[in-house]
Amino acid sequence: MEEGNALKQQAIKQVERHIPRSQHRPISCEITHKIRANTTPFRRRFNFQKANWLDYSISLDIEISRLTATSDQYDTFVDTVKRISRKFIPRGCRTRYIPGLTSELSEQFQ
Numbered sequence: 001m002e003e004g005n006a007l008k009q010q011a012i013k014q015v016e017r018h019i020p021r022s023q024h025r026p027i028s029c030e031i032t033h034k035i036r037a038n039t040t041p042f043r044r045r046f047n048f049q050k051a052n053w054l055d056y057s058i059s060l061d062i063e064i065s066r067l068t069a070t071s072d073q074y075d076t077f078v079d080t081v082k083r084i085s086r087k088f089i090p091r092g093c094r095t096r097y098i099p100g101l102t103s104e105l106s107e108q109f110q
Contacts, residue, residue, distance in 0.1 A: 044091040056088035 012030040019026065063080045067073050 044093050046085065046089045046091055048089065051089040053088075056084060059088065060084050 010032050012032065014028050014030075016026045016028055018024065060081065063084060064077070067077055067080070
């Protein structure tokens, strides 16, 4: 009986418009996925696994060596780190996310 309740939560039933010259009204049933993806806000995130860390560190060292170590240079330092991060660390956005979905389950989900 539990399977029936689970299927009931996945089913969307709708009574459609009547068939011309008939008293019948068709019922459409749509069965949705058991696993639903959460929609996340569109926000770009750094992909640290695909970063070019060697070029990043070399470029950052060169740029930081040009700065003087004063408190007035702090904003310039932060802007430099952000600029170089955008250059060498790719960013992306995942708008649909399923928590706990492994690569094996992802293949079955598709």
